[in-house]
Amino acid sequence: MFTQETLQIEKEIRAYCAANDIPLAELKWAPIPFNGEWGTSTSFFQTAANEAKAAKATGKRVIVPQRAQEIAESVKEVIGTPKGISHVEAVRGYLNLYFVTEDFAERVIAAILQEKSQFGRGKPKHERVMVEYAQPNTHHSFHIGHYRNAILGESLSRLLEFAGFETLRAAYPGDIGLGVITVLWIYEKFYKGQEPQGIHERGQWLLKLYVEATNLLTKKENETDDERILREKYDAERREMYRKWDAGDEYIRDLWLETREWSLDELRDILLQIGIQIDTWFFESEEDEPSKAVVQELLDLDIATDERPEGGAVIVKIDEKLGLKKEKYRTNVLLRNDGTTLYLTKDLSLAKKKFNDFGVDRSIYVVDVRQSMHFMQAFKILELWGFEQAEKCYHLGYGFVSLPGGAMSARKGRVVIFKDVADEAIRRFTETSKEKNPNLSEEARAEVAETVGLGALAYAMLSVDNSRDTVFDMDVALSFEGRTGPYIQNAHVRAASILKKFKVEGLKVEDKNLKPATFNFELTPHEVELIELLSRFPNVVEDAANQYRPMIMATYAYDLASAFHSFYHAVPVLKSETDAIRDARLRLVAAAKQVLVNSLRLLAIKAPEVM
C-alpha cells in the first residue's frame, strides 16, 4: 500500500549511510507489531553487527543493540517526517514509520471496493501449473480421506490461479488393478445383472462387493482344506479375469467400462457438490501402453537396467545413477519380470505427457504423504531423463485421515463414506438453522444447510496443515462454534445484514452512492485491526500459494472473521455518531464482506447471505 513512500525513504537511508561510512545491510520492512497504528518497520541490527565485525579487527568493541539504536536515531533525524507518514520513531534498534491513518484506511477500502472479487489477485506469473488431485480408485467408494484430498487440491488450485498461475486441474482415477478386477470377479460370479438404483447407492454397492470379495479371497485362521481349495479356485478365477482384461477380452472390457462408469457417476456427482471442476481426466488404464514405451526409452538412455535375463526386472538404480554413495533414493522397478508395468512406470509416462502435450511448467501432486518415497524417486528419474520441469515437480503430501478408533479399513467395515457425512451435515445444519433462524423458507433453508454443512466440513479439513494427520470426528467436523467454517460464514451474514438493513431503511441504496468515505475521525481499535487485516489479504494469497498451504488462508479467514465479529459487537454502524462516520463504516463493512467472500472462495467455501 505504501511501497512508493517506503522506497523513497529507503533511498534517503542509503544516501545517509553512504555519506557517513555506515555499512548498511539489506533493509527488510515488516509491519509494526503490538499497536493500534499502522506502520512499517525496519531494524539496524545487521548493520550494527557488520560494524562490530569490522571493529573487532581494529580491537574496538561495538555493542550491537546499542549501536543499532544509535543508527536508528540518526536516521530518524535525517529523514524527518516524509510525505504520507504521520510520525517516525526510533526504538530498540528499530525505525518505525507510522502511516497517516486516514490515507491508509482510505486506500485500503477504496482498493477493495473497486477491485471487488479481484481484490488480492496476483500479477500473471506466465507459468502453467497442473495440480493433480482426486485420484480415488474406481469400483470403490469416495470416503472422507478422498474428500481431504479433493478439497485440499481444489483450494490449492484456486489459490494458485488467483495468485497468477495458469492453472490446470487434473484427476487421475485408479481404474485398473487387482482391486478393480476383484470387484468384477465377484459381480460376475454372484451378482451378475444386478444394479441398484441411484448414483450413490450403486457406487457404494461396489464397495460392499469389494469387501465381500476380499473376505472370500483372504486366508483365514484355522482354514480347513475345503476352504483353502475354494479360496484358491476363486483366486485363480480372478487372475484369469485379469489376464483376459489385459488381453483385451471384449466381454470383460465392456463389463469393466460399465461398472467403472457407475463409480465415475458417483465421483462426478460428489465433485459437483463440493464445487470442483476438473479440466483433464487421466486414467491409469490409459497409461499402461504408453508407459511400456517409456521403459524402452529409459533403457536406451542407459537410465534403466534390464535384469530380466537374470530373472530380475527392469529397474532404475537411482542412487548409483546420481553418483550418491549413501542410500537415499534407492532402486525401483519399472517393469516386472513378466513385462507388466507398475505405478511408477505409469506416473513417469503421465509426467512426460503433462510436460510435452499439456505444456506444464510446474506439476503438483496432491497425494497421501505415505507415497513421498515414490515421488522422490519419480522426480529424480525425471531429472535424470532430462526434464528441466523436474525441479518444479512437487509432491504435496498430506497426513492421512483416521477415525477416533484407529485407521480406516474398508475391509473391516471401518470406513466413513463422504456422502453419509455430507447428508448428516446437511441434516444437522437444517436443525440448527430452524433454531437460529425460524423465519427462513424451506427452500432457502435447504440451500443454507448445504452451504453451511459443506462449509463446516471444508474448513475442518483445510484448517489442518498439510503434514498433519487428522482424526475425523463427526461432532468436531460439524461443529459451528469457535474456529469453524460457520463462524466465518456468520461474519459474512452479519455484514450482509447490516448492508441490507441500510437499504431497507431507504437511506441510500448502493454503497457506491455513499459519499466518498473519509476516515478522518478517531478510529476505534476494532476498526484499525479490521482494516489492518483487510490490507494484508493480497500478501496472504501470495504466501498460501507460494507455500502450497491452504491452511494459511484458512487461518487468515478466521482472523478476519474474528476481527469483524469484535468490530460488529463494539462499534455501531447504522447508529454512528454522524452520517459521515456511518458512511465510512458502511464502506468498511462492505469491504470486509468482500474480502470474506474472496477468502472463503479460495477455500472452496460458499458465503451465504443468510443462515
Add this chain to the structure above:
RNA sequence: GCCCCCGUAGCUCAGUGGAUAGAGCGUUAGCCUCCGGAGCUAAAAGCCUGAGUUCGAGUCUCAGCGGGGGCACCA
C-alpha cells in the same frame, strides 16, 4: 540400517531469524432495551533435552529422547 514428517497451554493446533509466543476446545467469571448470541469481554495455563551458529533461536545446524509414516516387482 536408511529416508521423510512431527514434538509449543489440560487437549487440538498457529507462529517470515527480530520487539510482549497466539487461537480454538475445555475450565472459571461476565455480556441479549443496541445493525442476527452460529456472537462478544475477561482470567488461569506453554516452546522435549543438550550442544552449536548468530548481535539475536520456538524458528537454522548437529546429537539425543519421544511419536507417526515409508523403504524394488501393491497403488
